[in-house]
Every structure is written in structure tokens, then in C-alpha cells.
Amino acid sequence: MNNLILITFLFFIISCNENEVKKTEVKETSLIISKVNDSSKLVELCQNYQRLSNLIRDNKIKSNLALKEIQIQIPKIKQEYYRQGGKDWKENTFVFPLQGYNFSAIGGKNGSGYLPNKYDFFDGNKHLGHPAHDIFINDKDQDSKDDNTNEYVNVLSFSGGVVIAIENNWDSSSQLRGGKYIWIFDPCSNSLFYYAHNSKIMVSCGQIILPGQTIAKVGRSGLNAFKKRSPSHLHFTKLKLDDNFYPRPIDTYKELLKAKK
Numbered sequence: 001m002n003n004l005i006l007i008t009f010l011f012f013i014i015s016c017n018e019n020e021v022k023k024t025e026v027k028e029t030s031l032i033i034s035k036v037n038d039s040s041k042l043v044e045l046c047q048n049y050q051r052l053s054n055l056i057r058d059n060k061i062k063s064n065l066a067l068k069e070i071q072i073q074i075p076k077i078k079q080e081y082y083r084q085g086g087k088d089w090k091e092n093t094f095v096f097p098l099q100g101y102n103f104s105a106i107g108g109k110n111g112s113g114y115l116p117n118k119y120d121f122f123d124g125n126k127h128l129g130h131p132a133h134d135i136f137i138n139d140k141d142q143d144s145k146d147d148n149t150n151e152y153v154n155v156l157s158f159s160g161g162v163v164i165a166i167e168n169n170w171d172s173s174s175q176l177r178g179g180k181y182i183w184i185f186d187p188c189s190n191s192l193f194y195y196a197h198n199s200k201i202m203v204s205c206g207q208i209i210l211p212g213q214t215i216a217k218v219g220r221s222g223l224n225a226f227k228k229r230s231p232s233h234l235h236f237t238k239l240k241l242d243d244n245f246y247p248r249p250i251d252t253y254k255e256l257l258k259a260k261k
């Protein structure tokens with residue numbers, strides 16, 4: 001009789017343990033599912049922004065309406081960026097955006113290529129001015145490869161942040177001036193960074209980015225960048241969102257001088 005009680009008791013313990021194991025398995029599975037849902041929320045928010053970005057670029061939305069959308073969308077992206085572990089990367093972590101190059105590759109004299117006059121973000125593809133620095137690679141034969149290494153040159157993210165828009169579809173008949181480009185939003189500096197004329201995009205919309213991360217290969221994509229008169233370069237822009245979320249151009253020359261190599 002005693003033996004029967006002992007056997008029943010042991011059986012009870014074993015079945016309890018099995019239940020424990022099952023419970024743990026269920027917990028872990030639901031954790032994985034919720035993680036997937038998390039990152040897809042940031043992707044969804046950024047894809048929404050990308051649609052807005054395309055409308056602005058193609059002059060298909062009025063500027064006051066577009067600004068209102070930015071005021072709604074950017075805080076949501078910012079909140080989700082931090083919720084998913086995105087960090088604040090200060091200026092001392094910023095990285096020169098062309099691997100193997102330094103400030104001597106910046107076009108103009110002492111940053112004179114930066115011409116923000118009459119630039120308005122909401123003019124899209126028709127914008128005036130050149131609120132950017134062009135950073136040139138050694139590419140006399142215009143094959144988009146560095147003449148010394150015969151390799152494509154990595155475009156590195158200057159800041160941290162999240163990819164809020166990319167353009168991957170470009171061919172020589174396209175009217176797009178930026179060609180294959182990337183927009184990255186840095187929540188820490190409240191800025192939008194723009195990397196244009198790439199040959200290859202290596203990130204996706206909604207992806208969290210670290211300073212110095214490879215995001216693209218330098219190229220010659222874009223209406224004017226494709227033309228023979230244009231030496232191969234990265235077009236690099238910073239727009240800071242003002243208190244009203246209006247993107248205003250910033251001269252990055254001094255930041256580029258200080259950036260890590």
C-alpha cells in the first residue's frame with residue numbers, strides 16, 4: 001500500500017515538471033513572437049514615412065500638409081526607436097561617411113560646396129541650392145570603384161538612428177537627382193541625414209543603424225551624378241528638425257573634420 005502511495009506521488013511530481021517545461025516553452029515562444037511584432041512596428045512606421053517622403057520628393061503633397069504629417073510621424077518613430085533599444089549617439093561617436101577617406105576628399109575649398117540658399121525641403125526633387133557636401137572618391141575611369149584598390153567604397157553612417165526612407169529603383173532614364181539614396185533619422189540630434197548617388201543600398205527601411213555602420217556603396221546614380229562631367233561622389237546632407245519639425249539644412253563641415261576615421 002505504501003509503495004502505491006509513493007508511486008502515485010512520484011508520478012504527480014513528474015507530471016508537474018512536464019507542465020513546468022511546457023509553460024516555459026510557451027513563454028519563450030510568445031517572447032519571440034512579441035519581439036518580431038516589435039521590430040515590425042518600427043518598420044511599418046518607417047514605411048509610412050517613406051511613402052510621405054516619396055510624395056514630398058515628387059511634389060505630390062502640399063508643404064503645410066506634409067509638415068503636419070512629419071509632426072505626427074516623427075515622434076512615433078522616435079518613441080518606437082527607443083522602445084526597441086535604439087540609443088542616443090552623441091557627436092563624439094560620429095564617423096566620416098566614406099571608408100578609407102578623410103576631409104581632404106570633401107569638395108570645394110574649406111567646405112565651400114555647401115550652398116543652402118533658397119533650399120526648401122518641401123520643394124522635393126525640384127529643390128534649389130546645394131545644402132550638402134559632396135565627398136569624392138578616386139575614380140578617373142568612372143566605374144564607381146576606387147582606382148587604387150579596384151573595390152567599391154563603403155558609405156558609412158555618420159550618425160546613429162533608423163532608416164526612414166530608401167530608393168532602390170533607379171536607372172539612367174530616371175529624373176531622380178538623388179539616384180539610389182538613403183534617409184536616416186537620428187533621434188538624438190533630431191536630424192535627418194541623406195546619402196545620395198549610391199551604387200548599392202545595403203540597409204532596409206525601419207532598420208536601426210549604428211555610427212560607422214556600412215549602409216551603401218558609393219556610386220554614380222542620379223540625374224546629374226550619372227553624367228560624365230560629374231566625378232564619382234557621395235552627396236551628404238544634414239537637416240535638423242526645428243521646434244516645429246521643419247527640416248532645416250545644417251553645414252556639417254566642422255563635424256566632418258572632427259569625425260572618426
Ligand SMILES: [Zn+2]
Pocket residue numbers: 130132133134234235236
Ligand atoms: Zn551634391
